[in-house]
Amino acid sequence: MNPIIVFDNVHFTYPGDELESLCGVSLSIEKGSFVAVLGHNGSGKSTLAKHMNAILVPDEGRITVCGTDTADEEKVLDVRRRVGMVFQNPDNQIVANVVEEDVAFAPENLGVEPAEIRRRVDAALRLVGMYEYRLHAPHLLSGGQKQRVAIAGIIAMQPEIIVLDEPTAMLDPQGRKEVVDTVYSLCRAKGMTVVFITHHMDECIDADRLIVMAGMELEGEPLGVSDCAELIADSLSKERSVS
């Protein structure tokens, strides 16, 4: 057991909302594991993700990332460097007009030496298979390619955990496959901890663990891989009964 992110009885309500978005979430994420998070719209998946890198801090309870409390304002940058985050819409997270300059954005913010940034950017782009596109303009790339650039932008920060909030929701099947393959290889080959939020059951098949968000709290105990197939079969039969 080597938990890297620990949620301890976390409660959170968005300002102005009556309902709690997270009520009493407790979970821990193993270092090097691939965790998939499922749940219907509004079940608090994104809220959960945003707590992992201190974009949101809990109203009640405690979250620790590598032993650091995310509520500690002094350590916010440290937490964000450790937990990289990829969002749904690639267009809204790419900041530069050239692929390699976008990938360099995070290390530049961290004050890394120029030569080291160059090395990291090239390595990150090679890792996601976008090195040949390093001088392209992002808005001319396909959705899957843009999303891989966004992932490279996070890898260049050298995080220990990478959280992906529905990264495949806006992509076509080809783009989805590219992104999912990239993310799995990051976890399996590079030993990175991955938290992968998705609506697509097929993307969770090889996950080490499945977390299902239902009605703002975690539904039961997190499931293991063996339960995964069962769950997919279950949801398929539900879909059928609906139609």
Added chain:
Amino acid sequence: MLKDITLGQYFPGNTVVHKLDPRTKILLVIVYIVGLFQANGWAGYAAVTGFTCLCTALSKIRPSAMFKGVKPMLFIIALTALLNIFYTQGTPILPGWIITWEGIARAVQMMLRIVLLISGTFLLTYTTSPIALTDGLELLLNPLKKLKVPVHEMTMMMSMALRFIPTLISETDKIMSAQKARGADFETGSLVKRAKALLPILVPLFVSAFKRADELAVAMESRCYHGGEGRTRMKQLRYQTRDRIALAVGTVFLALMFVLKRFGL
């Protein structure tokens, strides 16, 4: 139609013009504009046109791309030309006509001036990536930081705006298509009617732009953005021989323009 807008677009390349330090290019554009406004005779305009053509050729930017940049301004150019033709005193081309030879000459010069002004500045954004451009601007304006001017914030905002122009254009295109699919009419009717038809485009465009801005802010924070303090750059800007040569050429150009003006050419 919207696809034709090229404002702030960058064409990646590997030419001398692309490789010049952005600070050099910004200074050269300023020199160029000052030079252009010194021209008031045919020799002056010929010199500026020649200089522009030379730079464009060096940058390997296709003339069609240059023309695209000028296209949205055609109306203003035509209007300026017309006004100059009719309102310049001089010798009429035919006895009793209001159009004068001087008017025609002035109209042509005015058109040239606007076209050259646009081409020159567009050459800067065509050959310089927005990040390099803002880096250059930030470094050039650095002394102002001592006066508490938020230079970093201003240049960051500018580069973001440039980055999102193509995104917002394609978004507008999408919204227009969606409205057209439901029978909206943007092309016929009086000016007022057409202006009113634009409202259903602007509202969703603004709403989505604000949503984008919000998501972008979260994404930037997630990537440890915390203002300009302690920030480094992957690409360090360093003046090189080619920058010195370019600045020397710019100085010669400016001197030439002043001399031509002095002799009224």
